[in-house]
Amino acid sequence: MSLRDKIDTNYKNALKSKDKIQISTYRLILSGIKDLDISNRSGPNKKDTNDEDIKKLLKKMLKQRSESIDIYKKNNRKDLLEVEEKESEILSSYLPKQLSEEETKKICTETVSKLGASSIKDMGKVMGELKKQHADSLDLAKAGSVLKELLNK
Numbered sequence: 525m526s527l528r529d530k531i532d533t534n535y536k537n538a539l540k541s542k543d544k545i546q547i548s549t550y551r552l553i554l555s556g557i558k559d560l561d562i563s564n565r566s567g568p569n570k571k572d573t574n575d576e577d578i579k580k581l582l583k584k585m586l587k588q589r590s591e592s593i594d595i596y597k598k599n600n601r602k603d604l605l606e607v608e609e610k611e612s613e614i615l616s617s618y619l620p621k622q623l624s625e626e627e628t629k630k631i632c633t634e635t636v637s638k639l640g641a642s643s644i645k646d647m648g649k650v651m652g653e654l655k656k657q658h659a660d661s662l663d664l665a666k667a668g669s670v671l672k673e674l675l676n677k
């Protein structure tokens with residue numbers, strides 16, 4: 525079953541259960557997928573929207589939610605915070621599990637030593653390798669800050 529079909533099925537189940545937050549979140553996701561379909565159909569690189577495209581969209585949406593969560597925490601808006609957290613849970617349920625802070629540090633350290641990176645100038649090379657090897661499971665923003673620590677020593 526493709527990612528699009530899973531999302532569609534869960535949307536229909538949310539409609540049946542009348543869960544307002546789930547319904548609105550699935551509508552946002554499906555709307556984003558339709559936008560992807562339109563942009564993929566037009567232009568020189570015509571193609572069908574695949575699971576990878578949908579994962580990129582979900583990651584982007586998840587990043588927006590996490591930024592909003594930070595803002596709502598700072599401004600003490602518990603009502604809005606709850607909604608964003610629930611949306612975030614739904615979005616992340618379709619993505620591979622992200623690695624923890626410790627696992628991220630371990631992978632970054634291993635990659636730095638494997639490539640022989642010694643200064644901050646090598647950061648691009650290391651990030652490229654991390655992106656190639658762990659694009660789905662690694663939060664590249666976290667990895668970037670870990671690499672800065674490692675390479676500035």
